[in-house]
Amino acid sequence: MMQDSRKKQPDLPPDSQGGEHPLRAGQAISSGAADAASGGSSAPQEDLQYRDAVSSLIGLGEKSLRKSYYPELRRKIAELDVFRRMVDHASDAMLLLRTGPPLAVTHLNSAARRLLGPGPEEGGSIDLAAQLGPRVEAALLASSKGGRSKRLTLHVQQADGAELVLEASFSPMPSAEGDPGQVIMVARDVTAGFRAERSLRESEERFRVVFEQSMQHVVVLSPEGLILRANQSLLSEFAISFDDLRGQRLSDAPWLRNMPEMARNAESDVSSASAGVSVRRLYPVRLPSGQLFFDCSFKPVRDDAGRIIHVVVEARDITALLEAENESRMLRGLLTNVVDSMPSVLAAVDAAGRVIQWNREAERLTGTSAREAMGRPVEAMLPHVASLRSMVRYSMAEQRPMAESKVPRTLPGGRVVYEDVTVYPLSTGHDQGAVIRIDDVSDKVLMEQTMVQAEKMLSVGGLAAGMAHEINNPLGAVVQGLQNVFRRLDPAVDRNSTVAAALGCDLHAMDAYMRERKIYRILEGMREASMRAADIVRNMLTFSRKSDMSRSSCDLHAMMDSVISLAEADYDLKKHYDFKRIKLVRLYEPVPLIACNKTEVEQVLLNLLRNAAQSFYAVGTIAGSGTKRVLLCHEPVITVRIRKAERYVYVDVEDNGPGMPEDVTLRVFEPFFTTKAPGAGTGLGLSVSYFIITRNHKGTMTVTSAPGRGSCFTVGLPHNGSTPE
Incomplete structure (x- = not known):
């Protein structure tokens, strides 16, 4: 049956318009499609199927043919419909193009419509050259004529200015008659991938530049x-x-x-x-x-x-950085050492008044380490400076230093020291702060007070010197007169015997009378007293002379004897303390000469003798007599001891008086500290003496005492090693 069909095909009548029947045309298209699918080779079996299918559709042919091929045709049509739907819903844009002339789009899927607009099936018109660029037309022609596929990357400028990148392929599609005039174009939007690739290239380039540079x-x-x-x-x-x-x-x-x-x-x-x-x-x-x-x-x-x-x-x-850090560390260490080596308290604070720097002297003064002080309010660390907080604020606000002088501070032992407080503002850009400096000016206050006292003593010394000069004149006359009396009563002098004989006086009998009546002893006592008065005046003149700070080699034995003579002649000691009742013991060892300012050392030793004598007495009340100084010791003794050590010559002035408690002993060299009754002393004697020995002569001065065991003041003076003859 199939063989008969091949031998005789039914003739189809022309359509009513006189043209070829559309199904015949469809047959040609289908045949072309089949040829294309088979690579252009003949397929008799498929041709027979297509023809039988067409015959069945128009009711021609044998009944057996209709029954055999109609279901197959329906299946083919269904497959074509599925394929059409797949193409229409594909994400890539697909177009069927006729190379022409003129170049025209015959079919396009939904993705192509979204890309290019409606096609001819919807009444639209697409100009590929205008929309996708002239390279598209050239690729279409090359693919159509060459019979080979062609690929292009298209960069399309969209209406909104954005760039669209398409990967397009052009494949020739011969017609049923073998005419290569149709081309299938498939375009894929690769904009995102292109941008990612370009971004990657740019990133790699940036990395390369950064890497190399x-x-x-x-x-x-x-x-x-x-x-x-x-x-x-x-x-x-x-x-x-x-x-x-x-x-x-x-x-x-x-x-x-x-x-x-x-x-x-x-x-x-x-x-x-x-x-x-x-x-x-x-x-x-x-x-x-x-x-x-x-x-x-x-x-x-x-x-x-x-x-x-x-x-x-x-x-x-980081070599330069390490060197800079090392240099900075060394500089910080140097600055820290400089700050810590200063005798002043130095503390730095930030804008809030919290401690950020605390030197070693501040640690010593407050007993608080730098670590403990950091970050704490400065007024809490230095509470004795009541106005410190306001000084810091004012200094930072006005950007100028603030100072407060002679601020008193009482030490735990009761000693009072005086300090100068100065606040300097700091400004480093936006950060503010201040540096606080505290200087111990107790010595300065002492010197100021000493200078005032010295001016007073200088006036008194001037008066004493003037009085001594005035006393010297009549004293000289008395001494000279006594010498003449002794000479004119001497029988051995011929002139005396001649005058006495002329007057009828027996000079030898007169001499015997004066001896019997001890008149010569009286006269001798007068002469000795006159000589002692002359020595006292001479010592007063020497002591009252202004010191010129010059030094000379001095015999400490002779100096001590001179000082004792001054003490014995001291009016205050004689009248109020009865120095004569005090036993004075001299224990002198052979010692070298000392280089010192004689006047200053004598002043110190005389002050020690006075204090020792005064320690034996206390002010008491006697019935009917009012107040009177009372001797506290039945046998007062002052021992003056001169001894030698390896580097120093020591002078001990020791008494067996009532002694001093420990708290008094600790403060005895403080300025203005005194145990005497008000008005009885300035409290500067021992402090000035301490200053003279330790500062001016680089010596030592100490005291040992206990209640009921007396006191011993020791002065140490460096010696030059030579021994006086």
Whole structure:
């Protein structure tokens, strides 16, 4: 039956319009499609199927043919409909083009409509050259004529100005008659991929620029530790090319040669980074120009899956930084030492008045360490300066120093010291603060008071000197008169005997009378008293002379005897303390000469003798007699001891008086401290004496005392080693 069909095909009548029947045309299209599907070869079986199907559709042919081929045709049509739907819903734009002329779009799917607009089936018109560029037309013609597929990348400027990138392919599609005038164009929107690729290229370029232009040395390693890349900074630093490094292990790099310890560290650090652990280490490197120090970091680089694909080593030359830090550390240490070496209290505070600097003298003064003082309010650390907080605020606000002088502070033992407080503002940009300086000016206050007292004593000394000069004149007449009396009563003088005989007087009898009546002894006592008065006047004149700070070698024995003579002649001691009742014991050892200012040392020793004598007496009340000084000791004794040590000659002035308690002993050299009744002393005697011995003569002055055991003041003066004759 099929064989008969091949032999005789039914003739189809023409359509009512006189043209070829559309199904015949459909047959041709189908045949063309079949040829295209089979690569252009004949397929009699398929032709027979198409013809039988057409015959069945128009009711021609045998009944058996209709029954056999109609279901097959319906299946084919269904398959074509599925294929059409698949093409229409494809994400890629698909167009069937006729190369013409003129060039025209015959069919297009939904994606193509969204890209180019409605096609001819919807009454639209598409100009590919205008919409996609002239390269499309050239590609279409080349594909149609050459019979080969053609691929293009198209950059299309959209109406909104955005760029659209299309990957387009052009494949020829011969017609049923073999005419290669149709081309299938498939266009895919690859804008996102193109942009990602371009962004990746730009990112890689930026990385390359950063990598090469980085001031830090950068090396890229494989996970096994082999050098893959090195930037120009590193190559220039070590004057090498990358060929000298390519494929080497980092530990074999030129800068680690002859440094086995650093090479081992490099291997260890690379291994740690390859295991996913970042490492940072300081690497010292020796170069011909000197030693450099590099701050190196080893970091793993992972891919999207988390696998370690590289190790990046960054090395920063911090030699200059370390040198600057070392210099800064040395400078800070120097400044700290300078600040700590100062005898003044130095404290720095921030804008809120909290301590940020606390020197060693501040630690000593307050008993608070710098660590404990940091961050605490300064007024809490120096509470004795009541106005300190306001001074700090005013100084910072006005940006000028503030000062307060002679601020008293009482020490735990009761001693009072005087301090000058100065606040200096600090301004470093936006930060403000202040520096507080506290100076102990107790010695200055002492000197000021001493100068006032010295001026008074100078006036008194001037009066005493004038009086001594006036006393010297009549005293000289008395001494000279006594000498003449002794001479004119002497029988051995011929002139005396001659005058006595002329007057009828027996000179020898007169001499016997005067001896019998002890007149000569009286006259001798008068002469001795006159000579002693002359010595007292001479010592007063010597003591009252202004010191010129000159020094001379002095015999301490003779000096002490002179001072004792002055003490014995002291009116106050004679009248109020009866110095004559005090036993004076001299214990002199042979000692070298001392270089000193004689007047100043005599002043000190005389003050010690006075204090010793005064310690034996107390003011008491006697019935009917009012107040009177009462002797506290039945046998008062002052022992003056002169002895020699290796470097010093010591003078001990010791008494067996009532002594002093410990709190008084600790304060005895303080200015203005006194145990005497009001008006009986200034409290400057011992403090001035201490100043003279320790400051002016570089000596020592100490006291030992206990209640009921007396007191002993010891003066130590450096000696020159020579012994007086």
